[in-house]
Amino acid sequence: MKNRVIIEMKPILDITSDEWTEILAQHPQHNYQLARDGTLPLPIDALLRKIAKSSIRQIEHDNQSVWERCIKRDIPLEEHNFDPVWLGQNLAEMDELKTPGHVLLIAGDDGLSLMVRALTNSRFSHVGMVIPGETPILWQSYINTPTKANYPPHPDFVPGMVTNWGADVSDLARFIVMYLKISKNVKFVLRKLTQPLTETQFAHMSQYINLALTTPVKYPSATRLTLMYLRDKYPQIQPLCDHLLGPGPIEKGGEFCSMLTAHTYAEAGVLNPSTKGIEGYFPGDFSLDYSRINTQPMCGDVPLFEPNEIELRFVHPVNYNYNYWSWCNLF
Numbered sequence: 001m002k003n004r005v006i007i008e009m010k011p012i013l014d015i016t017s018d019e020w021t022e023i024l025a026q027h028p029q030h031n032y033q034l035a036r037d038g039t040l041p042l043p044i045d046a047l048l049r050k051i052a053k054s055s056i057r058q059i060e061h062d063n064q065s066v067w068e069r070c071i072k073r074d075i076p077l078e079e080h081n082f083d084p085v086w087l088g089q090n091l092a093e094m095d096e097l098k099t100p101g102h103v104l105l106i107a108g109d110d111g112l113s114l115m116v117r118a119l120t121n122s123r124f125s126h127v128g129m130v131i132p133g134e135t136p137i138l139w140q141s142y143i144n145t146p147t148k149a150n151y152p153p154h155p156d157f158v159p160g161m162v163t164n165w166g167a168d169v170s171d172l173a174r175f176i177v178m179y180l181k182i183s184k185n186v187k188f189v190l191r192k193l194t195q196p197l198t199e200t201q202f203a204h205m206s207q208y209i210n211l212a213l214t215t216p217v218k219y220p221s222a223t224r225l226t227l228m229y230l231r232d233k234y235p236q237i238q239p240l241c242d243h244l245l246g247p248g249p250i251e252k253g254g255e256f257c258s259m260l261t262a263h264t265y266a267e268a269g270v271l272n273p274s275t276k277g278i279e280g281y282f283p284g285d286f287s288l289d290y291s292r293i294n295t296q297p298m299c300g301d302v303p304l305f306e307p308n309e310i311e312l313r314f315v316h317p318v319n320y321n322y323n324y325w326s327w328c329n330l331f
Contacts, residue, residue, distance in 0.1 A: 011055045012118040020239040040111055048111030055118035062290045063123050070311040077314040088135030088173035096190055096310060100131045101197045103261060103286050107187040119234055121291050122284025127261050136172040139209055141260040167212040167260055180314055190310040191286055194302055201268045208267035229256045258283045272298045
């Protein structure tokens with residue numbers, strides 16, 4: 001395309017609808033629609049990486065001091081060969097993960113994650129809520145993968161059942177191992193609540209989680225949810241989202257990851273409802289991003305989270321061969 005290089009250097013929100021249409025028309029041989037498992041085909045993943053590159057570079061530059069202030073927790077996973085059992089036991093011993101309700105923020109580096117980060121002006125593309133157990137679990141809205149197998153077993157589900165309802169619980173260690181095996185540069189950041197949940201607040205939160213898990217409505221995969229949400233929020237990228245979503249009606253229902261997290265806090269009674277509606281939350285809104293220092297979520301008259309971030313750093317084995325598609329068969 002004549003202006004392809006110029007467009008790839010633009011901030012992603014400056015690319016017009018017509019330019020997106022022109023970009024996508026250059027490669028009609030590529031099947032840009034989502035794979036059955038909810039992942040993006042490699043050609044479109046590579047394209048989104050290139051287009052988001054300029055915006056991500058600026059976001060990281062603006063947040064350099066924020067990363068430097070992160071409390072660092074190094075976990076020597078390379079010495080244990082990506083063993084999720086060992087990692088689960090290690091995470092269960094962390095004081096920061098013994099209290100329910102903290103959030104785990106993820107800075108993904110696949111094409112869709114980079115696009116989410118670029119569009120929302122944030123270091124982060126995903127967020128979930130950590131709940132302690134024999135090993136910690138992650139309450140989240142995510143793509144349909146075997147790591148979402150019902151864990152721990154719920155009385156209304158067959159153990160090991162994989163659900164895809166826009167909300168699910170994952171074994172935190174298995175989820176982290178999955179991400180590390182497919183993404184070399186992913187980052188994980190923990191954000192702790194300022195005040196622990198009371199018994200009543202935790203009971204309300206648990207009640208909502210159980211209700212969301214057992215509601216017999218099948219929502220779209222979280223990848224589709226993300227695209228549908230971005231499609232409505234940013235009209236200029238509608239050609240891209242329509243191309244990826246494919247023909248047919250746009251499904252309704254389900255909640256984007258940050259919406260689910262905000263909804264859960266609201267049900268627990270700890271998120272000020274007057275701040276903004278749950279549909280207005282992005283992953284970065286739960287972080288200390290440079291652009292969000294003055295708009296922190298509130299619980300009454302105090303910030304919902306402590307004024308720091310904890311980066312969980314997992315050292316990778318040398319010369320590990322990252323395979324974008326291998327995550328489907330990890331567990």
